[in-house]
Structures are given as structure tokens and as C-alpha cells.
Amino acid sequence: MIHPPFRRIVALASGALLAAGLSSAVPASAAIATRTQNQTPLVVNARWGGHPTYDRIVIDLQGFVPGVSVTPVPHLVYDGSGKPVPLAGKHFLEIRLNPAAAHDDAGHSTYQGPRLQKINLSKLKGLALTGDFEGYVTFGAAFDTVPYYRTFSLHSPERFVVDIAHQNQC
CATH class of the missing domain: 1.20.5 (Single alpha-helices involved in coiled-coils or other helix-helix interfaces)
Incomplete structure (x- = not known):
């Protein structure tokens, strides 16, 4: 023993x-x-494009792709204030990155993309930066119909992608 x-x-x-x-x-x-990976990734841009069978949202990052949640919500609001985001649509997605920032340590914006943009693609009707607060960066996307989507990350350069399916437009 x-x-x-x-x-x-x-x-x-x-x-x-x-x-x-x-x-x-x-x-x-x-x-x-x-x-x-211990440094907070910076959100530097958001862009979109139309393709024959899907619309695409791309969020460009410096550093690494953080955790991201994409959630259907009944309406879009600005983080902090709770004020409604003025994007026309009947259906909305909230894209939330954490940990992430759209500003540097001195408080200067690193985000060069649109803050509020009306878009006229097959599905995607608008995109807005709705928050950059306490380690979260949030975007809102607007649609006329229910969005069916898939998400994934791409690397070199780092980016997060949301593809929204639609009927072939060719």
C-alpha cells in the first residue's frame, strides 16, 4: 500500500x-x-456584393476572427442608446463580434466602412454599424424577406462572411 x-x-x-x-x-x-490572439481584433471595414445565387456581407478585421453570433432580431437598435436604426426592412440580422473593437487604444476609429448604408441587392437592403462598446462590435442587416444564410471565416486577410441565399439571378 x-x-x-x-x-x-x-x-x-x-x-x-x-x-x-x-x-x-x-x-x-x-x-x-x-x-x-491576446490583443483585441480590430474591425476595419464592412462591404457587400451581389452574386447569382447569394448576397454577401464581409467584415474585414486586423488580428484574428473573434467569436461571432448572427441572430435574427425583430428590429435593429443602436447599442448603448437603444435608438432605432433607420434601415427599411421587415426582417433583420444582428451580427455581433466579441472580443472586438472598431477603435484603437487612443479612442480613434479604426473602422473605415459605412455607418449606415441603404443597399439594393436581391436580399440585402441595408447594413449599419450599430455598436462599438465594451469589447463588442455590432452590425445590423436589413431584408424584405426572411434571410436564409450561412456564415464562415476566411483568413489572410482575416474576415467574417455572411452569405444570404436567393433564387438564381442569371
């Missing part, structure tokens, strides 16, 4: 050896990637 204090010593020593082995096995590139 192994005495309980001995088990504790063996467990501590094993953990220390394992940690030492793992820390020496981390390549320098992983340490740089970790440092980069």
Missing part, C-alpha cells in the same frame, strides 16, 4: 515534469500566435 503523502509528492513531481516538458515543446511561432 502506498502512503497518501507519497502519492501527493509523486503527483506533484509528475505534474511538474509534464509541465516542463510541454513548455519546452512549444515552438516560438505558437508563442507569437498566442500573443497576437
